Amino acid sequence: MNETLQTILQHRSIRSFTNDKITQEQINTIVEAAQMASTSSYMQAYSIIGVTNPQKKEALAQVSGQPYVKDNGHLFIFCADLYRHQIKATEEQLENMKANLENTEHLLVSTIDAALAAQNAAIASESMGLGMCYIGSLRNDIQQVDTILNLPPHVIPLFGMVIGVPAKEPEQKPRLPLEGVYFENEYNRNQDSSLNQFDATIKQYYENRSNNKRIDSWTDQMLRRFQNTMRMDVTPYVESKGFKKR
Template sequence: MQSTLETILNHRSIRKFKNTPLTSEQIDTIIDAAQHASTSSYMMAYTIIGITDPAKKEELSRISTQPYVKQNGHLLVFCADLYKPISKASEEEYVKMLPNLENSEHFLVSSIDAALAAQNAALAAESLGLGICFLGSLRNNMGRVDELLHLPKHVIPLFGMAIGVPDHQPEIKPRLPKEAVYFENEYRHPQNEIDAFDEKISAYYQSRSSNQRKDTWSDQMRRRFLKPIRMDVTDTVQQKGFNKR
């Protein structure tokens, strides 16, 4: 088992897995680690759904358009969940709770709770020698994922995580320099650091062992925000009772 810092600093996304299912002990360890993440006000406002049904894996893979969504050792879907915390409320209490349930604060709280749990799960998996890949691509059709998993009101699917025995070893992708993400006392525009990082990431893309290309971080971000993406997510989120106020 690797040290915590070694595990963190060696992280890379794995998109090709061996055909080796996770053991029940591995799954239990990963979920236990997820459950020990920090949680706002002891709400534990998330749910983790393990996908073992091959047909559901297949459909989620089609939604994601990524083959490793079905070809992995185990697939998890992380959900923001405000249903469990209020599941024993009376109908009268529920009506009074709605403005609170539907506000942006609790949308953020439940999403952050799920993200913290997921990061713990990722660290646990990697410390066991497994690889992981986060799957925001499940939001390509958030409504269909919601239907497929039979999620009640006040529960939404946020992202997935593919876990398994790595079948490749991609290079660690460079990160922005510390000076571009850590400021003291106030925000500072890090233009010089971004320019230097663009040069670094351009060299990385041209020298890596697979999927070589000519690109920069700023160009990637420019393309991302110029093209509308997943514009149906807002409607789905609000229909499920989140972020309406």
């Protein structure tokens, strides 16, 4: 197995870092790696904001509820970005552009572009011996994150990424069986057996892990999660920024 596959297959999210900051050279390498991901029709419809200001990091950690948003080697925020596509447009051009720019297609394009870039950043970091974790919990108060980062119209923050030197190496979390996510030629609606198999795996994983043992299955976690609404404010926020309006 080659080194790259080893890096990918050994992934675990790191939520505890030493005090070491990553160097400017490492930051540049990670961003360059992110930029080399594929991009839909060459749009490069994302931006990355590195947050170093302690007050801003503290405020973002408050939004997320996670101390490691403040305490890490570096914090990146990945944004879907259709702002720079209109910078040189005349007023009339901009009016014409909006119906296109603001449709669901371009919410998908910019979100996918940002995520592909982010995953390159994740793999690049891990290949250099660093650890990382995605921070979706910034969407606990997405408008607040927008304000902290001073985002213009047609730019929305999707998630953060913390990177640093791992202080702990947690166990690797199992995934659904391959046949539970990979189908041939058409969608397989009969997923009961792979879900049952996975629930058994997960119960064992939670029973055996060194920290934070519990009794739970994946199915129960998901049923609980989806019983109550969360982050309903993401919808009006995203619309207010000129995404998915049409």
